[in-house]
Amino acid sequence: MENITEMLKGVLEGCVLEIISRGETYGYEITQQLRELGFTDVVEGTVYTITMRLEKYNLVDIEKKRSTMGPPRKFYTLNAAGQEHLEVFWRKWEFVSSKINELKQNQNEKEQ
Amino acid sequence: MENITEMLKGVLEGCVLEIISRGETYGYEITQQLRELGFTDVVEGTVYTITMRLEKYNLVDIEKKRSTMGPPRKFYTLNAAGQEHLEVFWRKWEFVSSKINELKQNQNEKEQ
DNA sequence: AATCAGTACTATGTATTACTATATACTTGT
DNA sequence: ACAAGTATATAGTAATACATAGTACTGATT
Numbered sequence: 001m002e003n004i005t006e007m008l009k010g011v012l013e014g015c016v017l018e019i020i021s022r023g024e025t026y027g028y029e030i031t032q033q034l035r036e037l038g039f040t041d042v043v044e045g046t047v048y049t050i051t052m053r054l055e056k057y058n059l060v061d062i063e064k065k066r067s068t069m070g071p072p073r074k075f076y077t078l079n080a081a082g083q084e085h086l087e088v089f090w091r092k093w094e095f096v097s098s099k100i101n102e103l104k105q106n107q108n109e110k111e112q
Numbered sequence: 113m114e115n116i117t118e119m120l121k122g123v124l125e126g127c128v129l130e131i132i133s134r135g136e137t138y139g140y141e142i143t144q145q146l147r148e149l150g151f152t153d154v155v156e157g158t159v160y161t162i163t164m165r166l167e168k169y170n171l172v173d174i175e176k177k178r179s180t181m182g183p184p185r186k187f188y189t190l191n192a193a194g195q196e197h198l199e200v201f202w203r204k205w206e207f208v209s210s211k212i213n214e215l216k217q218n219q220n221e222k223e224q
Numbered sequence: 225a226a227t228c229a230g231t232a233c234t235a236t237g238t239a240t241t242a243c244t245a246t247a248t249a250c251t252t253g254t
Numbered sequence: 255a256c257a258a259g260t261a262t263a264t265a266g267t268a269a270t271a272c273a274t275a276g277t278a279c280t281g282a283t284t
Binding site: 117118121138139140141156157160161163164179181182183184185186 | 259260261262263264268269270
């Protein structure tokens with residue numbers, strides 16, 4: 001799916017939070033998981049800006065670990081604030097997506 | 113629902129297109145319809161920037177009409193390009209929202 | 225040993241977009 | 255005359271995903 005950039009704004013951070021919430025992970029792996037999910041054009045730089053933001057707002061705990069596959073990895077885990085943030089995200093998503101689907105549903109009412 | 117601004121980016125334009133597709137309407141009325149839908153904090157300025165964009169990319173036809181309730185209204189209708197754009201929007205929405213719901217669905221697989 | 229591919233983090237700058245705030249103007253009711 | 259509701263217009267701001275590039279480590283190929 002091409003050019004979904006703008007539609008991803010505001011949801012990509014939540015997706016990253018959700019991925020982290022499933023267990024310790026790091027930037028490169030998060031990028032790959034987003035690509036596997038279907039957001040194939042997401043690049044490392046994008047995920048990096050998000051993880052930096054999560055750090056900045058203290059939503060994650062960080063641990064640096066060596067890897068046999070390349071340079072050290074920065075592992076993230078959600079802390080309490082991050083968990084809270086994730087729940088708020090899903091509540092917002094439920095709200096917004098339900099409203100948009102409502103609009104979509106009414107598509108056939110055009111001719112009234 | 114507070115602070116859904118970022119989540120509306122990339123979808124609000126599509127919502128406006130959908131509203132216009134149901135029949136001739138104008139900026140002020142579009143704003144009200146978005147508010148009725150649940151996006152209560154959307155303001156006229158926001159809708160104005162969107163309709164200006166639609167004009168700029170020639171997705172709408174415009175007709176100015178007098179009103180008994182205030183200054184003249186600028187009525188919009190979707191043209192063929194706008195209709196096409198709207199269909200692309202819904203395809204993108206289907207894709208993105210299904211992927212995010214997939215992610216959400218798997219919430220309980222965290223402990224595997 | 226030298227090079228390259230894959231892994232992995234970091235950094236800067238840009239485009240897009242919704243919002244804020246404000247200005248202008250028309251109509252009706254008081 | 256004035257205020258409130260209706261309605262368009264515009265400049266400036268903040269947030270975010272992306273493009274692009276750089277640095278660095280490991281293992282395999284040459």
